[in-house]
Amino acid sequence: MAIDTAIVARIARLARLPIPAQDAAQTAAGLSRVLDLAAQLADAPLDGVEPMAHPHAQTLAWRADAVTESDRADALLALAPDARAGLYAVPKVIG
Amino acid sequence: MASDIAQLAQALRARKISAAESTRQALAAAQARADLNAFVTLDEQAALGAAARADAALAAGDASALAGIPFVHKDIFCTKGMRTTCASRMLENFVPPYDAAVVERLAAHAAVSLGKANMDEFAMGSSNENSFFGAVKNPWDATRVPGGSSGGSAAAVAAGIVPFATGTDTGGSIRQPAAFCGITGLKPTYGRVSRYGMIAYASSLDCAGVLARSAGDCARVFAAMAGHDARDATSVDRPCDDYVGALSTTLQGIKIGVAREYFGAGVEAGVDAATREALREFEKLGATLVDVSLPYAHLAIPAYYVIAPAEASSNLARYDGVRYGHRCADPQSLEDMYARSRGEGFGAEVKRRILVGTYALSAGYYDAYYLRAQRARRVIANDFAEAFKQVDLIAGPTTPTVAFKLGEKTSDPLAMYAADVNTVAVNLAGLPAISIPAGFSENLPVGLQLIAPAFAEARLLATAHQFQLATDWHAREPSA
Numbered sequence: 297m298a299i300d301t302a303i304v305a306r307i308a309r310l311a312r313l314p315i316p317a318q319d320a321a322q323t324a325a326g327l328s329r330v331l332d333l334a335a336q337l338a339d340a341p342l343d344g345v346e347p348m349a350h351p352h353a354q355t356l357a358w359r360a361d362a363v364t365e366s367d368r369a370d371a372l373l374a375l376a377p378d379a380r381a382g383l384y385a386v387p388k389v390i391g
Numbered sequence: 392m393a394s395d396i397a398q399l400a401q402a403l404r405a406r407k408i409s410a411a412e413s414t415r416q417a418l419a420a421a422q423a424r425a426d427l428n429a430f431v432t433l434d435e436q437a438a439l440g441a442a443a444r445a446d447a448a449l450a451a452g453d454a455s456a457l458a459g460i461p462f463v464h465k466d467i468f469c470t471k472g473m474r475t476t477c478a479s480r481m482l483e484n485f486v487p488p489y490d491a492a493v494v495e496r497l498a499a500h501a502a503v504s505l506g507k508a509n510m511d512e513f514a515m516g517s518s519n520e521n522s523f524f525g526a527v528k529n530p531w532d533a534t535r536v537p538g539g540s541s542g543g544s545a546a547a548v549a550a551g552i553v554p555f556a557t558g559t560d561t562g563g564s565i566r567q568p569a570a571f572c573g574i575t576g577l578k579p580t581y582g583r584v585s586r587y588g589m590i591a592y593a594s595s596l597d598c599a600g601v602l603a604r605s606a607g608d609c610a611r612v613f614a615a616m617a618g619h620d621a622r623d624a625t626s627v628d629r630p631c632d633d634y635v636g637a638l639s640t641t642l643q644g645i646k647i648g649v650a651r652e653y654f655g656a657g658v659e660a661g662v663d664a665a666t667r668e669a670l671r672e673f674e675k676l677g678a679t680l681v682d683v684s685l686p687y688a689h690l691a692i693p694a695y696y697v698i699a700p701a702e703a704s705s706n707l708a709r710y711d712g713v714r715y716g717h718r719c720a721d722p723q724s725l726e727d728m729y730a731r732s733r734g735e736g737f738g739a740e741v742k743r744r745i746l747v748g749t750y751a752l753s754a755g756y757y758d759a760y761y762l763r764a765q766r767a768r769r770v771i772a773n774d775f776a777e778a779f780k781q782v783d784l785i786a787g788p789t790t791p792t793v794a795f796k797l798g799e800k801t802s803d804p805l806a807m808y809a810a811d812v813n814t815v816a817v818n819l820a821g822l823p824a825i826s827i828p829a830g831f832s833e834n835l836p837v838g839l840q841l842i843a844p845a846f847a848e849a850r851l852l853a854t855a856h857q858f859q860l861a862t863d864w865h866a867r868e869p870s871a
Contacts, residue, residue: 312730314730330804334751342766348766377712
């Protein structure tokens, strides 16, 4: 699978990862190498096989619809790079 | 310094040494081997506090087998009040407000954590060269890698600094470094140990486990770690076996499948020879060797390197510079903040896997990559199920080579990924497996992998233990 720099730009945007223009060709080559590995799956006789998302065929456990967490807002906000007035602060979104 | 849990536990009970003394010795050993770069954080004060509590428990006479035993956590487990970095710049200054389940459980057994072990960033790597804090060196040969991603954990145990360390295994990250460092590494069944508070890489594959000198010691630690935890929705609610009590189970009547695909073209002659010699030892102990085939084994690497990056791209979307972790300086906009924080915070391999995963999950490619990989996952798991109709365990070399040189594979991701060729299928199927020292090639340790059906850790550990009663590969230590 040949990944070109246009595809790199598109997935970098989706992943919110900046790829500097001078690195795009090298990144494309690296991704092509990895996706060539995945291309081996294309030739395998897998049509009609049920996909497996998880090791165990278990259903998720139910739990009571009850509040179990204590109020730890201060401790959690203390981890933020920028928090003010009990809120996470980010750059202005609406001009 | 006793490098073995059983010996040290005995000495602690006989009052030949206190937990405080044992902890100080381990801290001194860690300092003396700073050259290995095995640790990200050592916290002497916290360790000595835990040692004092262990001494009190020992004096009260109701202490666990792990009371007063020094160890380190892989820096992927959240530790309340102690920074947890995942060896990433993204979390360089992250101090969790809570403990992971594994951290809680080992603390409840009064084991003494010295701090946090180095690792590949976000557990992505097979050589421990992807750490923001620098590469870890192999105690057997400082020019070689210890394996990864639990490379700091493996190096710390192999160097005799601590008798055990915690690790995680998403595609081989416990077993491969255990093999490269000449120690024993247990990857439990998926869901047997809680993932609560363990920083996520690929959630359907991630497993917490243990690295120690011997299978007996792995059993002692695993017994403390295992069990249901409602806070992890994938934690399995079924009783644990008596893993330590079962160690005395002999190999009489056991059938061990020798998987021919695990002795493929990439396996070095010395690794092949040591593994086959070890298999003959199992025969002498009463096991029957049976040739088995895992016909879809060749699809494991391609499937893994779609599924794991896909899950990683989703899991690592949380690092956006808003709630915790790295934020770039002077963001010009929200978009700029997201992109630059992530660009600065993540290393090259993490970025590569996020991009691969994003691509595999993107519109138009999902069926061809992600869904196709999940179909491959099914046939790989079916291979094991078929083989386990004939045999109790499956064996082969853990890795195709012995520890490679630092820098040898960093320029080619595919060469690095090939180090996982015999380990990733086990994660895709969710099975338990152990790597045990099985000999040497070129004066470097060789690991043998045993794989068991889901939840058969007791059989797995007992088989490894019986081998270790008859051999001394696991007792060999590198010269300092």
